[in-house]
Amino acid sequence: MTNEDIVQAIKDIIITIAPDEEVAGLKLDVSLRDQIELDSMDFLDIVMELRKRYGVNVPEEDYKELASLQSCVDYLAPHLADKELVAH
Amino acid sequence: MDERADAIVIGAGPAGLAAGIRLAQAGLSTIVLERHWLWGGLNSFYKLGGRNYDVGLHALTNAAPKSARKLPLPRVMRQLRIPLEALELGEQLGSRTVFPSVSLDFSNDFDELASQVRTKFPACAEAFDELARELALSPHGVEEGPASTRTELLRRLGDELLVDMLMHPLLWYGSPTAHDVSWSLFVVLWKSIYEEGFARPRGGVRPLLKLLTGRLREVGGTLRLKSGVQRVLHEDGRTQGVLLDDGTVLRAPLVLSSAGYVETLRMLGGTFAERAATEPVGTMTFVESCSHLGQSAPSLGFDKTITFWNHSERGIYAPSTPAPFDARSGVLCIPENYRSQDPEPEGVLRTTVLSNAAVWEDLEGEAYGAQKEAAYQASLAAVSTFAPDPRPHVIARDVFTPRTITHFTSKRAGAVYGIPHKVDDAASGVQGLHIIGTDNGFLGIVGAMVGGAGVAAFVAAGAQGQEATP
Numbered sequence: 001m002t003n004e005d006i007v008q009a010i011k012d013i014i015i016t017i018a019p020d021e022e023v024a025g026l027k028l029d030v031s032l033r034d035q036i037e038l039d040s041m042d043f044l045d046i047v048m049e050l051r052k053r054y055g056v057n058v059p060e061e062d063y064k065e066l067a068s069l070q071s072c073v074d075y076l077a078p079h080l081a082d083k084e085l086v087a088h
Numbered sequence: 089m090d091e092r093a094d095a096i097v098i099g100a101g102p103a104g105l106a107a108g109i110r111l112a113q114a115g116l117s118t119i120v121l122e123r124h125w126l127w128g129g130l131n132s133f134y135k136l137g138g139r140n141y142d143v144g145l146h147a148l149t150n151a152a153p154k155s156a157r158k159l160p161l162p163r164v165m166r167q168l169r170i171p172l173e174a175l176e177l178g179e180q181l182g183s184r185t186v187f188p189s190v191s192l193d194f195s196n197d198f199d200e201l202a203s204q205v206r207t208k209f210p211a212c213a214e215a216f217d218e219l220a221r222e223l224a225l226s227p228h229g230v231e232e233g234p235a236s237t238r239t240e241l242l243r244r245l246g247d248e249l250l251v252d253m254l255m256h257p258l259l260w261y262g263s264p265t266a267h268d269v270s271w272s273l274f275v276v277l278w279k280s281i282y283e284e285g286f287a288r289p290r291g292g293v294r295p296l297l298k299l300l301t302g303r304l305r306e307v308g309g310t311l312r313l314k315s316g317v318q319r320v321l322h323e324d325g326r327t328q329g330v331l332l333d334d335g336t337v338l339r340a341p342l343v344l345s346s347a348g349y350v351e352t353l354r355m356l357g358g359t360f361a362e363r364a365a366t367e368p369v370g371t372m373t374f375v376e377s378c379s380h381l382g383q384s385a386p387s388l389g390f391d392k393t394i395t396f397w398n399h400s401e402r403g404i405y406a407p408s409t410p411a412p413f414d415a416r417s418g419v420l421c422i423p424e425n426y427r428s429q430d431p432e433p434e435g436v437l438r439t440t441v442l443s444n445a446a447v448w449e450d451l452e453g454e455a456y457g458a459q460k461e462a463a464y465q466a467s468l469a470a471v472s473t474f475a476p477d478p479r480p481h482v483i484a485r486d487v488f489t490p491r492t493i494t495h496f497t498s499k500r501a502g503a504v505y506g507i508p509h510k511v512d513d514a515a516s517g518v519q520g521l522h523i524i525g526t527d528n529g530f531l532g533i534v535g536a537m538v539g540g541a542g543v544a545a546f547v548a549a550g551a552q553g554q555e556a557t558p
Contacts, residue, residue, distance in 0.1 A: 037158070044545050051115060052114070052115040
């Protein structure tokens with residue numbers, strides 16, 4: 001997956017979890033929680049969807065790596081290198 | 089070869105269904121088991137004499153718009169991925185607490201209660217406003233606080249009658265303990281009832297349950313009815329699965345039980361079941377009735393949604409022991425008095441009065457029937473003192489006692505509000521077995537869904553799931 005795909009993958013997950021949020025204009029390097037309303041349960045859901053869709057297991061101590069779209073890309077790139085963007 | 093799943097949920101009421109949905113959403117193969125042939129648990133539904141009855145639903149608390157994203161109801165619907173608007177909630181028209189010399193009206197607009205207190209208890213107005221401000225800023229979940237709300241409120245407000253009246257609907261909504269609640273529970277009840285308020289799904293509990301069972305199915309969860317659990321199997325302190333009444337074994341490392349803490353201990357067998365015998369039982373139970381009227385209740389002059397009455401100088405909320413019922417304190421609910429309800433051919437009127445379980449255990453046959461009738465008549469007589477007399481208009485009714493409740497839901501002593509000391513951490517003493525629902529400290533339909541979804545999300549995040557189900 002390219003970095004753009006990873007961003008899209010996260011946006012797709014956010015759309016599933018929080019369908020009322022506007023994901024199109026999300027800034028890459030600003031924390032997600034500063035841009036849209038995501039609480040700790042939502043982050044758990046993001047972690048779950050990553051596991052379901054891409055088989056990636058994010059341990060609890062790494063949750064902070066998912067703070068922004070850019071940090072998601074940095075953290076997930078090695079795990080998603082050989083995966084395809086899941087259509088949703 | 090025993091059947092296997094990633095997760096089992098015991099009980100298909102709101103807590104179990106919400107938990108099942110979240111577990112399945114997390115990619116765990118999930119089976120929800122229900123003893124009864126119908127789902128809904130304490131909030132099920134049934135048909136009698138050709139009429140539809142809801143078992144429990146008087147109101148959904150925590151009424152809030154979708155935009156109030158952090159509030160419990162919009163939040164849990166988002167977590168279940170069911171649109172809030174699908175519930176088609178109609179807000180209450182307005183409720184009332186009635187004591188002998190004064191009443192307090194309240195609605196989903198908090199200011200109505202505030203202005204009532206200002207008018208009727210002017211000496212307490214400032215203290216009340218300060219309390220209200222503080223509670224408005226408080227989150228729903230507060231860990232700390234006094235054990236006695238009554239003492240704390242009296243200290244702050246200085247008027248026993250006002251304290252009784254403010255607590256009355258909250259206790260009824262309710263409290264698992266007589267007379268008083270912990271501050272942490274009080275905060276939840278205050279916010280859920282006074283700040284957020286009451287609403288009713290269009291059509292009652294049935295459509296709500298349909299959304300839950302539908303969503304469970306949609307995410308690949310299974311619901312099995314007539315599948316009572318006899319035993320929760322465990323070995324070396326770890327959950328192995330369940331044994332059903334019919335002898336089937338279902339293996340799973342995760343079991344979430346909404347059957348009740350003590351009921352679940354019994355299912356564990358051995359020393360756990362022995363402990364169950366000494367665990368305190370919930371003491372608060374009730375006699376409930378649902379009457380169908382020959383014309384709509386509003387047309388007869390019933391204009392409030394829910395009325396919490398108390399025909400005594402001091403507030404009464406306690407078991408009716410030694411009497412089988414105590415109609416001095418009770419709740420009147422008029423389902424038609426919510427907005428956006430479908431017009432029904434017949435009026436409906438629900439009452440609830442105080443009771444106690446032990447007395448009903450000893451009544452048999454005619455004596456049981458006679459006391460049931462007496463409780464029903466006393467309920468309606470009590471209603472007639474502050475509202476129109478419904479008795480000439482009743483064309484059908486159903487009444488249930490604590491024994492009825494236990495019979496259909498397996499809740500010990502008909503304790504619909506569960507045990508007095510909640511299992512806040514959902515721990516059962518066996519790894520992989522978690523307590524959800526009323527005994528986990530969550531009350532009402534919304535509470536049950538919030539609690540079930542919350543525990544499920546927490547355990548699913550820790551679980552190593554098998555392949556996601558399609």
